[in-house]
Amino acid sequence: MIKNDLYLRALKGEIVERPPVWMMRQAGRFLPDFRALRDKYDFFTRCQTPELATEITIMPVKQVGVDAAILFSDILVIPQAMGIEVQMKPNFGPYIPNPIRTQKDVDAIVLPDVNHELKYVMDAIKMTKQELNNEVPLIGFAGSPWTILCYIVQGQGSKTYDKTKEFCFTNPVAAHQMLQKVTDTTIAYLRAKVKAGVDAVQIFDSWGGMLSPVDYQEFSWFYINQIIEALKDETHVIAFAKGCWYALEDMSKSNASALGVDWTVDPKLARKLTNGKTLQGNMDPARLLSPIPEIKKMTKTMIDAFGKDNYIVNLGHGILPNTPVDHAKAFIETVKEYGI
């Protein structure tokens, strides 16, 4: 059994001595050892080499003492497995040379055998579980189908995802077929991850907040909820939808074990909207750039506001690459000292 199971107990809604803590995007970015690896191996090499993925996944457990590990990987391995070419361009981000724009493009997509196409992920999970030696739980993740659609239709990151929305609004039949194909692949992928050993899975809806409340229900939440329903008896599913404060109330009625909250939602309002659901979040990642005494103070205030139970301490989005390691440590340590 897992020695430090605070994270899993919070997901089950059990009373805990203190809330667990981890940080979105903790595997990499802000750690000097990660940056050294990044200079040696390109992005997808790091994802596809189980030894590297394992090393990166474990770094923050060893170096800053988080209560859960999250497998180093990327949300875009799903479209890659579906036969869509994804490049990671330095100083640019993801680039999809042949984006999905027509019914014909959608029809051409064949659902992959994830155990074959993404075997490297499953190998990385098994290796990481072994290395973790049951110290802390391991989280697996996937992007939400809408967020994946954002990239594969737009062809790259965007401030508006106008091409993706245009596709949805002018060709909703094809858009929904594509979303369903991504959803089915994601369910198979997360199921395989659970079989390989992850203890919980998180869905990242990074671009849900681009949609109006009505469109969010149709183009994003409908599919996330399918994933939750498919996996709820096999594992814990955590749904994090950035910018989707307006959907929190509906999301809290789902079978998700927890909901992520970004830093634009006041903790007390988040509690009011979500009827006792375990919540995860929500410090502004940029606030880890504040002086350490302020980080400590804000972290305590945040735990007081959410309450120590049914709560997983985290940031409201991914940790910024320029976060000093000792600032991240101060954040983690403050949680560990909470209530002592």
Added chain:
Amino acid sequence: MIKNDLYLRALKGEIVERPPVWMMRQAGRFLPDFRALRDKYDFFTRCQTPELATEITIMPVKQVGVDAAILFSDILVIPQAMGIEVQMKPNFGPYIPNPIRTQKDVDAIVLPDVNHELKYVMDAIKMTKQELNNEVPLIGFAGSPWTILCYIVQGQGSKTYDKTKEFCFTNPVAAHQMLQKVTDTTIAYLRAKVKAGVDAVQIFDSWGGMLSPVDYQEFSWFYINQIIEALKDETHVIAFAKGCWYALEDMSKSNASALGVDWTVDPKLARKLTNGKTLQGNMDPARLLSPIPEIKKMTKTMIDAFGKDNYIVNLGHGILPNTPVDHAKAFIETVKEYGI
């Protein structure tokens, strides 16, 4: 007197036969005639040449029949007037070669004489008022001090404005001094615009939604409210803070004549939070890419939800450059036919 004064009557909270309509970023972008001018003159030449600014400002009045004109200009003319070099790079956006990063940088900024430094804006206003011939009101605008700070500290557009936040969170004294300098300049600038002839002014807080509710009060709303208080007896001030749903209730207690609302806020919730204040918005700009019958239906539904009074129909953010002109026209026409 202005012949079509629907917009001004809505700002005063008067009963109207139908709500007025205009579109953020209507001056330019989606109009083929604008794109022809853009190919001939660079960005700041268009801003700084009163004849060009006038021509671009009037285009949407003539071509799609909006109920208000908004002067073609840019929020970054303020830092330019303050002696901060701002370049507009094609396919990149604003670029500030020497960003504000230290107390020394802040100290070096001298408040400009806006009537001298931004005389070209005042000339454009006078010329536009003459050309408009009192058909519809003319709106002037400025960026919020926080949004200006985002650019001049970061040095360019950003998904996180991490450098700007780092400056605020590690050097709050210098950050507040800089925000105050921008605020004082903005007040003088908007006052000069009112004298030159604009009928109302709108503050655009494009990046307010990057801040937590607590930080928003400290780094953004505090300064926007100073501008509102300084100008409330001279003109109508409209405050639009994208992504700041969490601040709407506080903002509704201010002396702003109206509040802009983005498309992530359900109209009925916006009404509930704002206690009868005139609201402006909030269709997703990407929804103007939908087929025309859908645009008409959604526009009617939106007006029904906000109610025809104390309401200015608009998008929830700037019109997308790829919006077909006849789609924009369908949006405007639907408002004009409302209730007939």
